[in-house]
Amino acid sequence: MHPLDPITAEEITGVATLVKAREVGKSIHFKKIAIVEPPKRVLRSFLTEERSGKAKGIHLPRRASALYYYRGTAHLFLAKIDLDHQVVEHVEKLETHFHGQADPEEAAELRDICLNHPRVLEAVKNFGLPKELTLVCDTWPYGRDSKDNHPRLVQCYLFARGNHPGSNHYDKRLSIAKSIFAPAQVTDYTVPLPFAPVFDMASQKLIEVIHLPTGADFTVNPDVKYVPHAPKEYHHALQGQPVRQDLKPLVVHQPQGVSFTLDGYLVRWQKWRFRLGFNWREGMVLHDVTYDGRELFHRLSLSEMFVPYADPRHPYSRKSVFDVGDIGAGVAANNLALGCDCLGVIKYFSFVIADSNGNPAPRPNAVCMHEIDDGIGWKHTNIRNGVVSLVRSRVLVLQTIITVGNYEYVFMWNLDQAAGLHYKIQATGILSTHPIDEGTTVPWGTNVNIGVMAPFHQHIFSLRIDPCIDGDNNTLIEEDSVAMPFDEQNPYGIGYVTKAKPLVKSTYSDSAPYRTHKIINCSNINKSSGKPVSYAIHSPDKQMLLAHPKSWHGKRAKYGSHHFWVTAHNDGELHAAGDYTYQSTPDDGKSDLAAWVDRADNTEDTDIVVWHSISLTHNPRTEDYPVMPCDTMIVSLKPSGFFDMNPALDVPQSMQETNSSRPVKEKEIEPDRCCNLKDS
């Protein structure tokens, strides 16, 4: 077994058994059972030897950790387990302000409790919700808008949906829908209700029912009544409109098979070699990434993701989720389906995580891998003789999709043939909505239907980049393009140069239109350029966290206030907003990225970690409702003076004889055909 292999069902069961044996008489509520990766120093040495074929027979200790409560209490424990010897090495009782993340089982329990609670039902009755509408409950991490040291709480937001019989008029489509989908009454989020119950997660007791403001200001009207309005539905059987009839199938074949190979979790493709990892929290991880035998990245992961909402009113002031730390990208991973989530010839990877009882919970098809064509790779036509040199760009896609309540996120690593890695994030799914009185607007949200307001919010991702650009001797630099002064050295006023500033102590660094961030290795000089080898991080300059730095959002997600951060590597520093984000009080001064940066460690010519905050300021469009077309962000890690020349030079010329394209036939594009295109 490889030290970086994802946890197995047997290991989960083993850990649960060990913990339960130690905690005799206690009912254990597991929050996580996860592999603890070996210390980096040991691991790097092992991986280097492995790549040169020397690691055979070497075994690194395999270790795990378990986080758990005594069920129904606030006592949180962290256990370390030696998997090789099947012993619990150490158990620590954590300080009371640390809370475990929300888990799917307790969320489902709380939804049921909430939906059946007499006080909730009474509020529903007072609201005047018609009987034909069904209540839906979304549980949200409690967030934080005060310094109060509450027990672990959960805030519930309620919606009502219709019980549509699915009786639309498009019988053919409906019959297909019936066969592959569940019955038609599966829509949700049609009416947000104007009150929000809060529960204690441990005792599952109702704490309060908060009436929500529904006007243009902070005023709360507890007597606001349900006003009927036509819902906007996203499910095809309920849209009340025909589906398009003029979309013809597009099929991707690889008649000779795919271009990658696989050995366990070790992937090889087009000079790339890396290990795929997966865990409950970060979801998909890439380990030990090399290109053409040269080291690039030790570990690439989604460290955190924060979604703060901009509605300034209580209790929306608490609406803020760390989707990675509070929920888990691996926990929320979708079961990807052939021909739906993935098109072409697909390799699926399935994983297991632990459920709250310590049983293995499968995450089937949580990552898919396939190749796509990405247009022109490089081209030049010699205009003197018309000779064309052209290669198309083939890209290896690793995709995982997560559902976090209302939202979906698509995360992809796209590897290209020119040694570029592209981290692609797509946001889709359903907007979180607030109730609003008809005819009212607010400056912090968009009305997307009568009675339905979608508040502005941000998604701030932290991409953790643990580089090894030709080894560990790395430095992050800011490289600025700067106009030369208009003087005798620049007599025509047209010159510009680049100025590099190495970040020699751990710090943050901001993006700018004139700036590129690069990771360089000063111990290896590119023989063409005469400069240190380097990888650049290309990412658009985006608005950072809009919440005030002294607000609880600002204090809990400090990483969201700057685009780039660099730290000296320390084992265990994986999570930008700390290990325990649920209802976090970031006041212990050592547990988050900002605290690590404050150490002012040396970050020059050493083993560094670069953290990139990727921000999407999402002021909803009406077009984002009732389901949102993907909004896409791409961060590219590209060689920049790393190779001596174009690393994709040796991609073969593209040729019709293998690409088997065809011209359209005149008959198939006749204008009359537009209306006659059959749905097939």
Add this chain to the structure above:
Amino acid sequence: MHPLDPITAEEITGVATLVKAREVGKSIHFKKIAIVEPPKRVLRSFLTEERSGKAKGIHLPRRASALYYYRGTAHLFLAKIDLDHQVVEHVEKLETHFHGQADPEEAAELRDICLNHPRVLEAVKNFGLPKELTLVCDTWPYGRDSKDNHPRLVQCYLFARGNHPGSNHYDKRLSIAKSIFAPAQVTDYTVPLPFAPVFDMASQKLIEVIHLPTGADFTVNPDVKYVPHAPKEYHHALQGQPVRQDLKPLVVHQPQGVSFTLDGYLVRWQKWRFRLGFNWREGMVLHDVTYDGRELFHRLSLSEMFVPYADPRHPYSRKSVFDVGDIGAGVAANNLALGCDCLGVIKYFSFVIADSNGNPAPRPNAVCMHEIDDGIGWKHTNIRNGVVSLVRSRVLVLQTIITVGNYEYVFMWNLDQAAGLHYKIQATGILSTHPIDEGTTVPWGTNVNIGVMAPFHQHIFSLRIDPCIDGDNNTLIEEDSVAMPFDEQNPYGIGYVTKAKPLVKSTYSDSAPYRTHKIINCSNINKSSGKPVSYAIHSPDKQMLLAHPKSWHGKRAKYGSHHFWVTAHNDGELHAAGDYTYQSTPDDGKSDLAAWVDRADNTEDTDIVVWHSISLTHNPRTEDYPVMPCDTMIVSLKPSGFFDMNPALDVPQSMQETNSSRPVKEKEIEPDRCCNLKDS
């Protein structure tokens, strides 16, 4: 014939005949023969009626213009021709500071003259270039670095290439190469020579041979000698390395045909309807773009493109090209090849332009159109019952590729199913290089081989957006996301709002990370949001022109100094840097975008034009040589409160039964297969 149809061969011949008949006894050197589109007021009315089926039988006058010299002189004439009546309506002799663009025929003539000129050959001999190397000449528009009113000049940059026999060791690949490519000695740009001849374009006489600086400063050493070094070759037959053997074919089929229809140049696809246009200068143009019957854009075009180099030394100070105005995107359009430039089921469009003799010059397959799969369109999983709603995103791609000397540009309009248009620009091809002494570096360029320096430069495109967002009553606004003050209206410090600033007079406007530019129509209110309908322009905030505003680059390409510009529409105002960019002196105060903006026209609730400057600051990487992997920029025009809800809601659910994907077979990804993958 439709008033927007591209010019035909017959029309070109007709215009040339008319002009020649008028200019009896003169040898005519044509610079352009092009359609003059009808006045917008008339055209808009016609197009509106046409869309509602009422324009049948209406004929708009079809007119053309011709720009020409008396061959061998500096007399430039502009003629207006009535094509319906086959008469020259008007001929104007232009002021002497206006110059025609470079054309392929005169460039080829000048290359030959330069390569055979005794003074050039003498300089080559002094340089000591070995006989086995062959001279190559690139002609560059003269640019401008002084106010001198020169005749029309051309600067030549010289390179030497090897006469490789193409004898690589990969016989199989070579035999393929031989059959589809020209003989192997087709590489270029291997050694830049240290002197640059300048010629008069009219007289074709040598003006001077300028010795180039080859050190780290402005010093010129006329006695610098050739130093042999191994070239870096991009042509597959010359690379001296094997091509990759492990890339398997990927084939795109549309078994039921494509989803678009065509009626002349009228394209319909997935609720989109538009007309494809093409001309010598702008290349591909989109006219009269509607979605689901609603007007969006009257005309979308590449208005200009400026490429200034950052080497501050004479004569590189003149190295600056308006690739659209000085050359022509239509002139430079590639003949796109099936299975190479385009993959799948492809519709090709062929056009004609006029050559310098007034004959039709075909531009076959200058635009290709096809569909691609673009991943997830939208998705939501109802976590309560596991029901998945998912549509994949299909995109219609219109692609044109141009070769401008050393560089290639790929221009694409990508239309998606959610009413988004994405203008995608890719830069590829070969870096322009300067000679440099071995062991020397400069701060304004990257050494990419011994003796070869690739100077920093920028590519600044001007995308001309002539909108008709639900009609002509449009306004450009800046919409900023702004944190609320941390006060009693924002007691938790987490609120933010948007603030809109309409640009009511013609002006420029800059990008910022917190800003979105939108085109709104105040006469049409979105019934969900209660706000004016709007399209947003999403584009990363990029570094604008680095040349000093008072430099000649700054004065000639003022549009490059700001991201956005808005003007009131005026017929004939198409070209951001003016109609005559070659060696331009932008001092007439009325001929470019900045001058039009200076009029301070009303731009509120009226017929406006938005100009977006898209900048690529290209500080070359060693990886960009000897041929550059595509560098990609995307600008997206997306509905933002234009529709009442997601316009892609009705895209059918994606299903394996039509998408025909397949899982990989274990056998095809066995690790041993890596080395055994056969090149097929």
